[in-house]
Amino acid sequence: MASHRKLVERIADLFNWPQQHWRLLLLLGCLLLLAGEGPPPGLLETLIDRQLAGYKFDFVSWETGALFGKLVHNLVAPQRYMDEEARHDFVVDYMALVGEIQKLEWDISLVYIDPSVADPDVASAEMRARLADLRADQQARQPLAEAILEEQVATVLIEEGFGVLGQELPPVSAHFTPLPSLIVISPRDRIENIFSLSLHHGLDTAQREDIEMQVDSALNVSSLVTNIGGLAAYPSMLLESSWLPWVAEVTAHEWTHHYLTPRPLGWYYMESGETRTINETTASIMGKEIGYAVITRYYPELPPPELPTLPEPVEEEEPEEEIPPPEPPEFDYRMEMRNTRIRVDELLAEGKIEEAETYMEERRQIFVNEGYAIRKLNQAYFAFHGSYADAPGAAGEDPIGPTVLRLRARSPSLYIFVNQVAGVTRLSELEMLLSE
Numbered sequence: 073m074a075s076h077r078k079l080v081e082r083i084a085d086l087f088n089w090p091q092q093h094w095r096l097l098l099l100l101g102c103l104l105l106l107a108g109e110g111p112p113p114g115l116l117e118t119l120i121d122r123q124l125a126g127y128k129f130d131f132v133s134w135e136t137g138a139l140f141g142k143l144v145h146n147l148v149a150p151q152r153y154m155d156e157e158a159r160h161d162f163v164v165d166y167m168a169l170v171g172e173i174q175k176l177e178w179d180i181s182l183v184y185i186d187p188s189v190a191d192p193d194v195a196s197a198e199m200r201a202r203l204a205d206l207r208a209d210q211q212a213r214q215p216l217a218e219a220i221l222e223e224q225v226a227t228v229l230i231e232e233g234f235g236v237l238g239q240e241l242p243p244v245s246a247h248f249t250p251l252p253s254l255i256v257i258s259p260r261d262r263i264e265n266i267f268s269l270s271l272h273h274g275l276d277t278a279q280r281e282d283i284e285m286q287v288d289s290a291l292n293v294s295s296l297v298t299n300i301g302g303l304a305a306y307p308s309m310l311l312e313s314s315w316l317p318w319v320a321e322v323t324a325h326e327w328t329h330h331y332l333t334p335r336p337l338g339w340y341y342m343e344s345g346e347t348r349t350i351n352e353t354t355a356s357i358m359g360k361e362i363g364y365a366v367i368t369r370y371y372p373e374l375p376p377p378e379l380p381t382l383p384e385p386v387e388e389e390e391p392e393e394e395i396p397p398p399e400p401p402e403f404d405y406r407m408e409m410r411n412t413r414i415r416v417d418e419l420l421a422e423g424k425i426e427e428a429e430t431y432m433e434e435r436r437q438i439f440v441n442e443g444y445a446i447r448k449l450n451q452a453y454f455a456f457h458g459s460y461a462d463a464p465g466a467a468g469e470d471p472i473g474p475t476v477l478r479l480r481a482r483s484p485s486l487y488i489f490v491n492q493v494a495g496v497t498r499l500s501e502l503e504m505l506l507s508e
Contacts, residue, residue, distance in 0.1 A: 120267060120269060120287060124255070124271065124283065124287075127275070128272075129272060134305070134309075135305065139306075141215060142215075142245060142247070144215075145216070149219065151216060151223060156370070159224075160370060160371065162220060163220050163371075166213050167319075168314070170210060170314040172206060173203065176202065176203050180199050180203065183199070184196070214248060223244075224370050225320065225323050225327065225362060226244045228369065229244070229327070232362070232487050233485065233488075242306075242331065244323065245306060246308045246326065247310065248311075250274065251302070252273050253271040253274075253298065254270055254271065254297070254299075254300050254456075255269050255284075255296070255297045256268045256298065256453075256456040257287065257293050257295050257452060258294045259294070259451070260293060260425050260429075262420055262451070263413075263420065263451050263454045263455050265345060265455040271297065275297060277447065279297075280447075283297055284448070294451035296450060296453050296456060301318075304329035304330060304333075306330065308326035308329075310322055310323065316371060316374055317371075317374055317375065317376055317377040318377065320363040320366040320377070321360055321363030321364075321377045323359075323363070324358060324359040324361075324362035324363050324366070325356060325363075326359075328354065328358040328359065332351060332490075332494055336495050336496065337354070337493060337495070337497060343497065344497070345459075346497070346499050347497045347498070349458070349461055349467070349470065349473070350472055350476060350497070352461070353461045353473050354490065354493050357380050357476070357480055358490060360377055360380050360462075361379065361486055364376045364379055380462040380477065381477075382480055382481040383474070383478050403442045405442075405444060406465045408435075408438075409466050410467070412435045412449075412468075413454050413458065413467065414469050415431065416432060416468075417469070420451075428451075432449045432450055436448070454466050461473025462477060472499055475499065475502045475506065476502065479493060479502065479505055479506055
């Protein structure tokens with residue numbers, strides 16, 4: 073009887089308001105969006121959607137599987153009976169296991185690459201058997217590792233003020249999973265993300281090049297098929313990684329998108345490039361600060377993620393002596409990318425599209441020679457990467473990133489900052505907040 077009573081209590085906990093109702097509302101919203109009517113025939117979205125129908129990622133199947141897994145785990149929720157030391161050790165061991173798997177996968181790939189290996193199947197058989205065992209162990213541990221990380225991020229969020237009656241809203245929910253690829257579309261005559269679509273996971277380089285060529289030639293646009301590190305589905309989709317500081321940061325980053333969804337900055341995410349850049353920059357700042365707090369609190373032996381550089385307050389008087397700045401590195405990737413974006417914007421503003429595209433290819437080759445494996449540098453590349461404007465780089469001289477950072481520097485808390493910026497959708501509205 074006692075065991076039955078505990079099971080009933082756990083099932084009741086599973087459907088407690090607000091946590092599970094919020095999850096159900098988010099799922100309903102996702103399904104409504106996925107099942108809604110498409111745009112009228114002839115629009116860019118419809119043309120691309122039809123052209124790439126065979127490559128589209130199946131979100132409905134993914135959501136069904138991911139949510140079912142979360143619900144099953146919550147029936148037992150063994151993390152509730154673990155102390156902080158046990159939780160710490162379990163997550164650290166899980167990350168080490170993921171690292172071992174990734175190394176073994178790389179070693180297996182080298183066997184198949186090596187031309188001196190006559191039969192790579194035979195040569196890698198033992199390693200592949202070992203990999204299968206490790207994967208089975210990892211998949212068994214994954215739900216508990218995710219649950220522990222979710223609760224650790226949630227604890228920090230609640231302490232920062234993002235909670236109602238001791239519960240963060242929406243509940244933190246993340247899932248390690250193979251991520252879809254993303255195709256980003258920009259016009260050729262300017263840099264703007266006018267459409268994006270999630271595609272199958274694991275597209276190889278030849279497939280990506282073929283998709284881009286089809287889209288570019290058919291629609292006279294600039295496209296890029298790129299990888300992503302996370303996606304704000306629900307639960308959020310996280311790239312499998314053994315680097316815990318990055319995992320904590322991305323978990324908080326994607327949760328920020330969930331938090332902003334019912335607010336203007338999230339609701340109108342797709343309405344303009346300005347809105348997307350404000351949203352993504354806010355999520356980047358939030359992810360880094362919450363990720364930093366999670367690591368320093370629960371995993372102090374690890375180096376925390378890098379915090380965004382906030383603007384210093386303006387001094388009324390100049391210092392008596394100016395300290396010379398440190399010598400810049402031989403090749404500063406961020407500044408070189410920023411300078412590239414600035415020059416591309418200038419050329420496009422002058423209507424020199426072909427010249428801008430030639431210049432981007434020349435610059436890409438320079439980046440590659442410096443060790444940065446950029447497959448394609450075009451308008452779509454800047455449209456995608458320029459949205460993350462909390463540090464110098466692909467955003468160029470776009471004032472949105474620095475303006476968001478100034479607002480964060482002026483805000484007394486992360487909670488106040490996020491809720492201020494959640495109500496804006498334009499740069500002009502951001503500037504009004506700063507002028508108040």
